[in-house]
Amino acid sequence: MFDIIKCTADAKKFGFAKFYHANDAKKNILDADNLENAVQYKNKKILIMLKDYSFDEGAVKVIAEKKKACFLIDVSQIIKSNGVRRAILLAYLRTFLKVCIKHGAFYTFASFANKEQEIRSPDELCNICMMLGLNRGQCEFALKMLQHYL
Secondary structure (H helix, E strand, O other): OEEEEOOOOOHHHHOOOEEEEHHHHHHHEEEEOOHHHHHHHOOOOOEEEEOOOOOOHHHHHHHHHHOOOEEEEEOHHHHHOOHHHHHHHHHHHHHHHHHHHHHOOEEEEEOOOOOHHHOOOHHHHHHHHHHOOOOHHHHHHHHHOHHHHO
């Protein structure tokens, strides 16, 4: 399994096959405001990080048909938030992932840990993904997707 982090650490120590540094991965990550902006990159092998997870089922379907782009979900947003903000984010992500699964869109997760103490183990990341409605197999597959895009 793989992760994107902002610090330096030994991947084997935390149970990962490899860590990718955020600065090195930046060239393969597209920041999109919403799904309508992300659709124009459907033919590129790129990771799409959305700022707004309010979904447009048609846009997800178009991106999923090409089987090239992959949605990158920043798990640190969930970890660092709390209360109502976290509940709303979890609800948006849960709904978004249901649509991705329905249409076969690729998705992956990264923690973007700033310090070594913030790095989560693969099991912890899987448990966070399971809160979003995925099963263990889907979580593990999603965490292995990073190597194909970086």
